[in-house]
Amino acid sequence: MDEVPEARAIPDSTLREVVESADPAWELREATPAERGFCSVYRLAVADGDTTRRLYLKASPDGRDWAVPTEARIQAVLRAHTSIPVPEVVAVTDAHETLPTPHYLMSALPGxxxxxxxxxxxxxxxxxxxxxxxxxxxxxxxxxxxxESFGHARHSGPELTGERPAGDPADLTVSEPHDxxxxxxxxxxxxxxxxxxxxxxxxxxxxxxxxxxxxxxxxxxxxxxxxxxxxxxxxxxxxxxxxxxxxxxxxxxxxxxxxxxxxxxxxxxxxxxxxxxxxxxxxxxxxxxxxxxxxxxxxxxxxxxxxxxxxxxxxxxxxxxxxxxxxxxxxxxxxxxxxxxxxxxxxxxxxxxx
The missing domain is CATH 3.90.1200.10 (Aminoglycoside phosphotransferase (APH), C-terminal lobe)
Known part of the structure; x- marks a missing residue:
């Protein structure tokens, strides 16, 4: 079993780049780290014109996959095909030269x-x-x-750089499948x-x-x-x-x-x-x-x-x-x-x- 890392802190300047890479019109107003597991999770307030979006960023703590890209695709599939209350995924970046990846941005939900x-x-x-x-x-x-087989759910869709995932069940697969x-x-x-x-x-x-x-x-x-x-x-x-x-x-x-x-x-x-x-x-x-x-x-x-x-x-x-x-x-x-x-x-x- 892989050794679980600790969440890494992400500077405000980097968080602004993450937000702007998803939509150049967005402006980061506030960022607060959230205690949710070992990934780096931040609550964000983002200005979008005259409105304020409440978003969450979830990023790998160390550059390894940790199923972060798959999680984003699964939520997009569930949002598109079920009534399960999952956050809307607004942007996924699987790999980037300077930003912490993989990561994705999602909407905040009440509760x-x-x-x-x-x-x-x-x-x-x-x-x-x-x-x-x-x-x-x-x-x-x-x-x-x-x-169609047993194992860990994974995604097989195209790599994304700041785009929304399609929400297509065909983009999901199983790693090391067992029949x-x-x-x-x-x-x-x-x-x-x-x-x-x-x-x-x-x-x-x-x-x-x-x-x-x-x-x-x-x-x-x-x-x-x-x-x-x-x-x-x-x-x-x-x-x-x-x-x-x-x-x-x-x-x-x-x-x-x-x-x-x-x-x-x-x-x-x-x-x-x-x-x-x-x-x-x-x-x-x-x-x-x-x-x-x-x-x-x-x-x-x-x-x-x-x-x-x-x-x-x-x-x-x-x-x-x-x-x-x-x-x-x-x-x-x-x-x-x-x-x-x-x-x-x-x-x-x-x-x-x-």
């Missing part, structure tokens, strides 16, 4: 950034709405005709189990390894590759936390081509808050989330809903393993880590004992 862990404390009605809308948007995403889903799934599980052996839950690694081997072997197809969001969590959304309305789905660089059920199960586990239910004031709401997501999914894609209707423990377990692997990144109240770990371990044990 509040909410901490990942707050999912456990949303009111039931707000969580239900968030889950239902997630189901609707996943049904739309899974219906985009863009991939056999169980084979590709093993390639995803094995590195996570390697990480798990170095985690605080390493006592479970040998049993999980045997369990996954048997579980993957018993998966029953056929398997239909679709675009899968995969990187679920409140941290990648803008929402109204009082109502649960999703106003933006952000960060599409981790998009994979997977079966619909894989993507669905990850969302159920992460939005259901089971990994936080060791806290005294948090409950496991997977059932509420699953029912609401299925309702939303069926409303949009009734002919595909059967593919996500039956829970698949293998996919849920992988979501659980990833939480265990990144446990130290959870923002938990002081003194609660042991209780949360005990609950996650008990949840894993329940899967192993099925």
């Amino acid at each position: 509040e950034e909410v901490a990942y862990e707050r999912v456990g404390r949303l009111a039931d009605d707000a969580l239900e709405r968030l889950a239902r809308e997630t189901g609707q948007y996943l049904a739309e995403l899974h219906s985009v005709p863009a991939v 056999d889903w169980p084979t590709y799934l093993r390639e995803r599980v094995d590195p996570e189990l390697d990480r798990h052996a170095d985690s605080r839950f390493s006592d479970l690694t040998p049993e999980l390894t045997r369990w996954f081997e048997a579980g993957i072997a018993s998966l029953d197809g056929p398997f239909d590759p679709v675009l899968g969001r995969n990187d679920h969590g409140l941290h990648n959304l803008l929402v109204d936390p009082e109502t649960g309305e999703i106003t933006a789905m952000l960060d599409w660089g981790y998009t994979l081509a997977v079966p619909p059920a894989y993507d669905f199960e990850f969302a159920v586990y992460l939005f259901g808050g089971a990994f936080l239910s060791g806290l005294a004031d948090v409950s496991d709401r997977r059932s509420l989330v699953r029912e609401a997501m299925l309702s939303g999914y069926r409303a949009v894609a009734p002919n595909r809903a059967e593919s996500v209707s039956t829970p698949e423990p293998v996919y849920e377990a992988l979501a659980m393993v990833r939480i265990m692997n990144d446990f130290e990144h959870l923002d938990l109240p002081d003194g609660t880590e042991p209780a949360v770990m005990d609950r996650i371990r008990a949840d894993a044990r329940a899967l192993l004992d099925r």
